[in-house]
Amino acid sequence: MSDLSSLSVAFPSQSSAARLQLLVLSNGHGEDIIAVRILQALLQQSNPPDIYVLPLVGEGHAYQKLDVPLIGSVRNMPSGGFVYMDSRQLVKDVRGGLLQLTLSQIKAVRRWVNQQKKLGNRTGILAVGDIVPLLFATFSGANYAFVGTAKSEYYVRDEGGLLPRKNKGAKWENFSGSIYHPWERWLMSRPRCRAVFPRDSLTTEILQKFQVPAFDFGNPMMDGLEPSFPTGRFYTADLQQQEINRPLVVTLLPGSRAPEAYNNWETIMVAVSALIASFRDRNSVFHTHSTVVFLGAIAPGLDFTTLTQTLTTQGWRPHAEPPVQLGDSNCLTFKQKNAYLVLTQNAYNDCLHLADLAIAMAGTATEQFVGLGKPAIAIPGDGPQYNPGFAEAQSRLLGPSLILVDQPGQVAKIVQSLFKNPDTLQLIADNGLRRMGQPGAARRIAECLQSKL
Structure with a gap:
């Protein structure tokens, strides 16, 4: 993978126009790992895409094992990506250059898409995480897919119905009938959004009711967990x-x-x-x-x-x-x-x-x-x-x-x-x-x- 500490923009030649040019956006270390698992599976397909990445949070070290080019700036923030848990963390990140970094990343995505269009290449974006990479993908001008790692209907309900909550503000999480708010569902239901992959069956079922192209394929977090021994190693006939x-x-x-x-x-x-x-x-x-x-x-x-x-x-x-x-x-x-x-x-x-x-x-x-x-x-x-x-x-x-x-x-x-x-x-x-x-x-x-x- 290209140098993670500086801007490193890479574009393919026109000879690769027959193959899909795929840009992956992810916003966190866990999201990077999930993206890598999907990319490893993609690379095993016949005629795999040319892959480019832009980790929006952190330096994206998980991508190094794939040796794929980086298209923009990356930087570690003081919060480590946990700004949504504490407003003080957000203040630290803003002081650490979060707004400037985000602006440069938006420009990098647009530059990459425009360059691909000039070359006549087929482009796609895979957004992994929450609404941030989803927003980047929606307004990029390219077709996109979304792997939703941050939200699950289980946060507000189980198979039996809504969960009892003590927090008075909890109703806000599900005010529109889904853990995903109307504006998020709007981003997921645009014509250029070709597929959404929620993290569980219950979330998929709810999103499908809102005409989101959601597919129940499971959670990549459960991939790659095979042990180094046969799972029945402790047991004998007795x-x-x-x-x-x-x-x-x-x-x-x-x-x-x-x-x-x-x-x-x-x-x-x-x-x-x-x-x-x-x-x-x-x-x-x-x-x-x-x-x-x-x-x-x-x-x-x-x-x-x-x-x-x-x-x-x-x-x-x-x-x-x-x-x-x-x-x-x-x-x-x-x-x-x-x-x-x-x-x-x-x-x-x-x-x-x-x-x-x-x-x-x-x-x-x-x-x-x-x-x-x-x-x-x-x-x-x-x-x-x-x-x-x-x-x-x-x-x-x-x-x-x-x-x-x-x-x-x-x-x-x-x-x-x-x-x-x-x-x-x-x-x-x-x-x-x-x-x-x-x-x-x-x-x-x-x-x-x-x-x-």
């Missing part, structure tokens, strides 16, 4: 005995942004200590498990040293080998009596698949975990991302699969309750799969883009 002997596995998801993730980690470790204490109780529902294993799924950008300092102060000591096999030879293992804790930055998928449940203070990672049919217990932090407002909204999005607690010490009681009620676990499994969808969405979206654009 399933019951195998289940009793295997460890209870809890994945820890502190988020990916520093310094917030370090604060989240300290909070999570309080919950871990409380869970270990309940695990040793002879009356515990876990008394049949010989050990408990905690898997810390740590983002590559975080510092192991900072995390291990917290472990050391709480009595964890280095241990030679991890108690479960992970696809990461560089993981660090710690032990405390009959409990193990493994830190890994390279076995994220394994951490999701091995776990029985998660203690979570993360955005995308929590949703992916729930999408595998597993329960997550969340502890609202101080933000800027995983604050009480975000956590409450995420609990509406994920329904019974995400359980909020006020204090980390309450996690142990919730875990005990969950594993005493297998019917609840089954409900959570069904709910997570329904809300997040089946894998393969990126391929299905790519095939649709090929035909619609």
